Ligand SMILES: *[C@@H]1O[C@H](CO)[C@@H](O)[C@H](O)[C@H]1NC(C)=O
Ligand SMILES: *[C@@H]1O[C@H](CO)[C@@H](O)[C@H](O)[C@H]1NC(C)=O
Ligand SMILES: *[C@@H]1O[C@H](CO)[C@@H](O)[C@H](O)[C@H]1NC(C)=O
């Protein structure tokens with residue numbers, strides 16, 4: 001091949017390639033525009049990881065937005081409001097075409113503020129054609145075209161079929177909490193009781209618990225919601241402002257509990273609101289489903305079932321030592337199987353409850369009771385269901401013979417022990433050959 005023939009050959013090859021590519025592109029449904037995001041009309045959605053979004057030109061924050069089908073389809077934005085600095089707020093709500101409307105918001109600060117300056121609130125947006133809106137923001141101005149941090153609107157469709165029967169909402173994980181053994185045992189216990197989904201709002205945790213959380217996330221039972229409240233406020237480690245100080249009650253627990261209820265309204269038949277070290281334990285039924293079938297048929301309209309909390313001091317050990325297993329020696333945390341002594345009720349001390357709720361019947365919740373619900377609440381008798389709460393004693397002066405023996409956890413040992421073992425191995429916390 002001489003030089004000019006070679007050039008012709010190259011030119012021809014290129015032309016054929018280009019024509020062939022064009023034909024291919026034309027006949028298949030390839031199109032460039034499909035791959036281009038029309039940047040000019042896409043609002044910036046608040047990052048899924050940023051569960052807390054500051055409201056511009058204010059000291060408040062917005063968290064999540066939901067359609068409330070029980071209240072004529074209004075939009076409810078769960079928010080954190082600085083109580084002494086509340087100015088008029090507006091909702092800007094938009095549809096997929098990015099056609100937006102602005103209405104004045106109705107701010108409902110929850111009544112259980114315990115003296116803290118910042119508190120969970122519902123910012124209610126009422127207006128026309130809300131059913132078709134897809135994103136919303138809270139603004140301090142009634143005409144605000146510059147603001148771009150929208151929240152997606154969730155619960156747009158109401159359903160009667162649920163992905164889960166039982167979801168547990170663990171409201172706040174913080175500090176260097178590393179109580180691995182108790183957490184693994186508790187999770188495995190929940191599973192045996194019929195829980196399919198656990199949600200944890202994570203501010204921070206210890207290194208071994210981190211591994212366990214990752215394992216459960218991979219397994220699919222655990223949903224971890226990032227909750228960086230400490231990046232925005234000075235969260236209180238306690239429940240009472242006078243005593244514990246800080247900007248907001250207990251790492252924002254009241255915000256996350258309410259958020260969790262709305263997040264699972266159409267995903268879960270029931271939602272359990274308890275702490276990471278508490279097990280809502282049926283004493284007459286083998287699992288939560290049969291418990292709730294009975295309770296619900298006896299109390300058809302009730303949506304809130306309150307369960308008494310009972311303390312099992314981690315300072316009192318059962319005598320046989322049969323659950324002091326060598327393979328768990330190096331796992332940090334409390335072995336709940338060893339703690340079968342339960343504190344008695346005190347005559348003049350209120351025994352705080354935790355709850356199993358039908359989320360579709362709750363409007364606002366506190367920790368031990370709901371604030372606004374449909375259908376009332378029911379106190380579940382202690383002999384039917386109670387909380388097994390292994391922790392520091394509240395009545396530390398009591399000796400073993402002044403405590404009650406309560407071995408309910410042991411009924412599950414056959415399945416529980418190997419399941420905990422497996423979990424610790426899968427999490428990389430226990431070596432299979434050790
Ligand atoms: C809302 O959306 C539905 C379905 O897309 C449509 O039929 C209806 O006309 C819309 N309503 C309004 C007020 O835009
Ligand atoms: C919008 O932003 C521009 C530029 O940042 C500013 O000049 C203008 O005043 C803003 N408008 C409003 C309504 O805030
Ligand atoms: C929990 O949050 C901390 C702090 O942001 C983060 O370092 C850690 O990876 C999170 N853990 C999980 C399991 O998501």
Ligand SMILES: *[C@@H]1O[C@H](CO)[C@@H](O)[C@H](O)[C@H]1NC(C)=O
Pocket residue numbers: 327417418421430431432433434
């Ligand atoms: C738990 O795992 C250890 C090995 O890490 C093993 O020796 C022990 O037999 C296991 N126990 C049960 C009940 O599965």
